[in-house]
Structure formats: C-alpha cells, structure tokens
Amino acid sequence: MFNWVSFLTYAVVTAVTPGPNNIMSMSNGSRKGLRGAIPFNLGIWAGFSAVMLICTAFCSMVSSLIPKIKLPMLIVGAAYMLYLAWETFRSSDSIEEDHSRDGFLSGLLLQFINPKIYIYCIMSMEAYILPFYNGNYPALFGFAMLLAFIGFVFTLCWSAFGSVFKRLFSKHAKLMNTIMALLLVYCAVSLFFA
Secondary structure (H helix, E strand, O other): OOOHHHHHHHHHHHHHOOOHHHHHHHHHHHHHHHHHHHHHHHHHHHHHHHHHHHHHHHHHHHHHHOHHHHHHHHHHHHHHHHHHHHHHHHOOOOOOOOOOOOOHHHHHHHHHHOHHHHHHHHHHHHHHHHHHHOOOHHHHHHHHHHHHHHHHHHHHHHHHHHHHHHHHHHHOHHHHHHHHHHHHHHHHHHHHHO
C-alpha cells in the first residue's frame, strides 16, 4: 500500500528546507515583495515541472530495465537523507542571500542546474512512487506535477514571508533545524518499511 504520510513528509521537508530556489525566492520577496517575485517563481515552477518530468521518465526506464537497482538506490537515498539531516542539524543560525537575477528565465534555467530538485525527484520516484505505479504513466505524470507543485508552493511561501521568514529562521534556527533533521531521519528510516 502506498505510504502517503511518509511520501508527503519527505516531499514537504525537502521542499521547505533552504536550497537555491527557496533562498532566491526569499531574497526576491524581501527586496521586491510577493508581486515582484512572482515572475521568478513562475519560472521556477515551469523549470521544476520540466525537470520532474525528465527525472520521472529516466527513473521509470531505469527501474523497469534494471530492477536490481532499487535496494542500492534506497541505501544511497537513505544515506543522503541522513547526511542532509546532519547538515541541517549542524547548520549555522543565519541564512545567506543570493542577489542573482530574478526574472522568469532565471527561475526556469536555475532548475536545470539545481541538484536538490534532481535528488528530490529521484528519491521520491525510486523510494515511494515507482514500487507502486511503475508503468502507470498517467499516475507518474500526476506525481511529477504534484512534486513540482509542492516545490512551487514553498518557493511562494519563502517569497511571501521574505524577511519575516528569514528573521524567524534566524531567531529559532536551532529548533527549526532540529525538527527538519528529525523529519529527514524519519524519512530515511521509513524507506525500508514501505
């Protein structure tokens, strides 16, 4: 049976934690406001959707051609989640800004060089989705779009809260990092009990 709780926990924790999309969205939101940050966020959504579809197709082909890859992918994925948990737990109390370009095209192109979203999709597909939906192309398309939408929602949140969100993380960074790290450990362990 598909484990929605574990899947959505992984997707949300991965989407909400700082990465290139979220940091740049927060920076744009604090500098330009939500309305001014919308073009960049729409570019993120468009590029994110394209990358999710490409990764989903790749994972689906690899999983059906090489079924023995599942256990090694789960081990690597769990190890990576534990590494992210450790890095999140021990990260500093500040969030650094990147004042790079901030239009639609910049948001779109950022997705093709953003390793976080590739790992996000590959782990979601290999660990949670493909064991239940491999070969069901409408479902795989739906999950790819769901992952892109979850990512987009959180980039909008980071833009909307801009400097407020930054202050919140800075003020309560250790607590927030500990909660995120524990959720990532939960996701890593749950991979083996699906």
